[in-house]
Amino acid sequence: MDDRRARAEAIEDFAATLRELRNAVGNPPFREMSGRSGAISHTTLHEATKGNRLPSWETTVEFVKACDADPAAYREHWERANRVVRSASAGEPSEPASEGPAGRPAEEAGAAADPRASQLTLASQALRSASDDVPAPHPASPGGAGPLPLPGSPGGEGRVRSARAAMFVAAGAVVVAVAAVLVVVVLDRGSTTGGAGLDPTGGPSAAALSPADCPVRSTNPPWAPPLHPGDAAVFIEDVTLPDCTRVAAGKTMTKVWRLKNAGTVPWTGYSLRRLDFAQQADQCQTISDVPIKDTPPGETVDIETVVTTPRKPGLCYVRFKMVDASGAILFPGSRPINFQIIVDAP
Secondary structure (H helix, E strand, O other), X not given: OHHHHHHHXXXXXXXXXXXXXXXXXXXXXXXXXXXXXXXXXXHHHHHHOOOOOOOOHHHHHHHHHHOOOOOHHHHHHHHHHHHHHHHHHOXXXXXXXXXXXXXXXXXXXXXXXXXXXXXXHHHHHHHHHHHHOOOOOOOOOOOOOOOOOOOOOOOHHHHHHHHHHHHHHHXXXXXXXXXXXXXHHHHOOOOOOOOOOEOOOOOEOHHHOOHHHOOOOOOOOOOOOOOOOOOOEEEEEEOOOOOOEEEEOOOEEEEEEEEEEOOOOOEOOOEEEEOOOOOOOOOOEOOOEEEOOOEOOOOEEEEEEEEEOOOOOEEEEEEEEEEOOOOOEOOOOOOOEEEEEEEEOO
């Protein structure tokens, strides 16, 4: 049980890293990312963020490149997760290797346009896995349980019947699972992607948060090196609008953060890029990229942006990531810079 939990946690942890990276560059559609890559399907890219299985390193490379980031920065994290998965799964492959036309996995070639059709694919994979677990009357693969005796050999008839019975039981269970998936797909038509309270990347949505949630406690992302070796940033304080400040609806004010260049790399052309793009009417409105004054190492800088609160009361929670002049994320292993204010009725 512990091994399965460790495997699941390692896979979800890496999927969360990919979701954070995609979110940090504006949450581009998976079809657009596939077009940028030219080497992998949008369904495979989408699957990499779900946390169902660890993507291959090749898939990870194409995903990271489609987000204009450096795959080398994610290699150590992927290898760490892969070691956990391999150890817990005793060599079970983490991702199907074969792909069909246009880079789509063969089992996805006939999938419906609805992304939830992938659940049916997973059910079919389970059926295939169940049949694969039954030893065939041929030499076993290295590490297998050995060849299954032929019916005429001593004890062979009983083992064949037992193996076939096990396969039929597994197949029946999968048929039930497929039927359940079909029911879920029918009942869930028209629901929002990600489910209630979640945005497509798995984080809290604006609708899911209320003033009672303030301050929102964000978790640390997996460790990752800075984009530029020697670069470092330290948050000093909220100069204006500290967390959970109450502001009337429909007001405009200035938010100011104070940061320190704690590394050895001069900050030139840096900015804060808003993560939740595009902005909705019930969210606080800001510019998408907040410029940062050029800051030499060792100096502090005040970063300010104009904020307009929505007309609807609630909790306004907005996150930003530091990017360089090319738009690349500078500190993928750091939590986003945010502001969170309580919007009261006017």
